[in-house]
Amino acid sequence: MSPTYERLSLAIAADEQILALLATVPEPKRQPNLLLGVVRLLGGPVDDPAAFRDFTLARWSAIEPELRTRATQTNESGRCALLLPVLSALPQPLALLEVGAAAGLGLYPDRYTYRYGDHKLGSGGPVLDCTLTGTTPPTRLPDVVWRAGLDLNPLQVTDPDDVAWLEALIWPEHQHRRDRLRAAAAVAAADPPTLIRGDLVDDLPALAAQAPAGATLVVFHTSVLYQVPADRRAAFTALVRDLPGHWISVEAPEVMGYQGLPPAPDGALHNVLALDGTPLAWTRGHGQAMAWLT
Structure with a gap:
């Protein structure tokens, strides 16, 4: 498990603004791991929910196309x-x-x-x-x-x-x-x-x-x-x-x-x-x- 992702997921689930943004992409693209991975790929912070929120709201125009085109592909x-x-x-x-x-x-x-x-x-x-x-x-x-x-x-x-x-x-x-x-x-x-x-x-x-x-x-x-x-x-x-x-x-x-x-x-x-x-x-x-x- 990831305590970092657990904290972020709980914060996102209670954030009406981020949920409203996620509602604009197809349902299969609303996966938590996909959003978190895209934010990290773009250099966003994940250690602090408040900083993550600020980054996501400010950079949504860059995040959204990545959500639409990428998929979770853990190659372990x-x-x-x-x-x-x-x-x-x-x-x-x-x-x-x-x-x-x-x-x-x-x-x-x-x-x-x-x-x-x-x-x-x-x-x-x-x-x-x-x-x-x-x-x-x-x-x-x-x-x-x-x-x-x-x-x-x-x-x-x-x-x-x-x-x-x-x-x-x-x-x-x-x-x-x-x-x-x-x-x-x-x-x-x-x-x-x-x-x-x-x-x-x-x-x-x-x-x-x-x-x-x-x-x-x-x-x-x-x-x-x-x-x-x-x-x-x-x-x-x-x-x-x-x-x-x-x-x-x-x-x-x-x-x-x-x-x-x-x-x-x-x-x-x-x-x-x-x-x-x-x-x-x-x-x-x-x-x-x-x-x-x-």
Whole structure:
């Protein structure tokens, strides 16, 4: 959680002037994280609600077009630590296709370093720390021979403005995530991924068909489907089940409609890691912990 954003959100909810301004943009663009991210991108203050209010009212003419054109796209490379135990166990080599890829930082699980407690794996890129319980840590990195992403609004990791937007979406208190983002962006910029602007239902089959023969196709997504209308979500899950290869999802349990899950490890918010629709583990949102289901 972000105490800074909690204070701001409470202040905004009680501010009639800011609410009136937000009412002038389409409803999907009134997300708190979107407004807060845009203000930060434009250099506005977030530590003090009064200063935030003054900036927002004075700079609304600059804020409004950014709200209309941008989207929340948290590209958290730390989630690769959640994918690695599954990816490393699949038949190699792999062809990775990420749905909701943003700038594609999740497409490089073979080039990051992982630390599961005392167990360390890899030697490049950012170090991704993950507390893993209920299973043994993976012992190898995946062999990735093809990587591609699909997104309604793909970002370019070689574009400083796009990277700045990704940084603005990280909660103010999370400096470690900003450092991790920069390190992951450097990895991706050295070998930019193929990113296609498109819809997760209409455009997925054509992109999946480009995966090379002899590689295991893995379609995956992390914290994406909650933004997709229920009918399109159902169409996507039906489609991805029929594709060759495997499907990895990391989504909130209510989004996927899982039944009969054991209790989560603690009272924090958790997602569920699943392979081909079968739940495997409880996971934390930024990849900081996972607990295998027993």
